[in-house]
Amino acid sequence: MSNKRSNSFRRAILQGSRQLKGCSLRDEVGLGLSQQLVRHIAYETLPREVDRKWYFDSYTYCPPPWLILTITIAEVVVFMYYGFQLDRLVLQVSSPSFLKSHLPYHPQLRAQAWRYLSYIFMHTGIEHLGLNMAMQLLVGVPLEMVHGALRIGLVYVCGVLAGSLAVSVTDMTAPVVGSSGGVYALVSAHLANVVMNWSGMKCQFKLFRMAMALVCMSVEFGRAVWLRFYPPAFPPCPNPSFVAHLGGVVVGLTLGVVVLQNYEQRLQEQSLFWIFFCVYTLFVLCAVFWNIFAYSLLDVRLPPPP
Template sequence: MAIEDGYLSSPASTPDTSFDEEKFLVKRFHAAVTDSRRRITANKGKWYYELARNVPVAILCVSLLQILFHIYATSSLKKYLRFEPSKRLELWRYVTYMLVHEDWSHLVLNVVIQCIFAALLEINQGRLRVLAIYTIGGVTGVLGAACLHSELIVGASAGGYALLLANVADLVLNFETIKYKIYRSISITTLILFDIIYDIVHVTAKKEPQVSWQAHFFGGLTGIFLGLVLFKCQKPTKYRKPLFYIGLGFYTLFVFGFIVFTIQIVKCTPSDLIHYKYVYFC
């Protein structure tokens, strides 16, 4: 044991030993990272690896939350969180209405649809981008719908339609690199046409519960335009910047219009009339 600057040095803390330990730890760290990379590379292509990679974790978590809410939420809580035109200044309702569903069939349909569409997107675009499109699509969908009709709105279908149409943006940006692009294009087109026909028949026949086609429509537009803004392009092209500005411009334009209409509705529509029709100018 030596004395240095008035302090006793133990063998475990001498400069030479510390240096050797540092080199040893660095080597161990690099070895662990290399081994982890080798295991990941070895697992690629195996069915369980591909299955885990393709699971839409973000939207699955949201779906689980919606299911638990439907099971345990009280009717008073659902009323507090659903979107009501007369309470449009309670801003949390633009998000929380997506937790509230009419019944089990309504919930199951939305959960299945959003998980399918998210699975196609999360592989290429990542979970955070997809979750952002889903949430903003739900908010924009109800904001637009509330400018056109004075009905209660519940359900996450606007977010689901945002994911459906976001697949169009993904195809436009990455058409050269996406696998099974022809089948995916045909599937998306078929789903869109089927839903348009279903909404027309449902609205025309005035079946209950009423479908908020406006929320579907504006949620879908959000998916396309924000997809062009937020999604990454796997292979850089000269069209990336123009598409970015087109998406950003159109989305900003119609959201600005919704905000103006909302201000006018609040300003001009009497409280006893807001449940039946809107007054836009006064």
């Protein structure tokens, strides 16, 4: 939600100056399906009862959670387009034309700055898209309903950019595809928020659901590692890197946690947010200079352009 509460507003609620209806949100009866969904999401994402009540009373589905849905639909459309064009849905990366698109990040084409973000719309195959899409929708949509498109978009885009830049610094010869950087930023931030507020989180089957989320992340990460070191179909160009996943996790555990923890306060009022944002900005600047100068200074042997 865009109209975040100020510190004084939160204090007024805690002091009883504003009466929130009902003793407990779980005691509300006669709710429609949409209201039950909002209540469920409140217990999924917010650790304090006062926050859950305020969110439940204030949420209106206007605007709807459009950002994550739009990104997911765009990823599916692009995947289907290239699926028909390349005549394959599984392991599209094995096609000689896969990297010829204008979307993936490729080290030979790193001067084309849009590729550091546009690579999220390409996936190595339907198994890659399916896992990313499931985590993106199951975690991203509820988070956007609570925190708004601006905050969730900030975490997502920072994870995407950190992923491609991390690859360009640590896995310098590899291309990058897939939305794992943004997805892992959101999922890592959410899981860390749940762990840090374990007693306050009232969602059902917390431990089981966390275990399932970690299993899904591990399976997807393991698939990416296996693919990276599997003999490429068209050497000398290696298969896509897995380092983008790690870049997303780092963003989620730092910048993402601050964003999700401060539901009731404006981000610009949080000193910890500015510390992490400045560190992130410094990383981006260093990575940009690395991309400009390091490849030639280190005489890196890059694969030919696609």
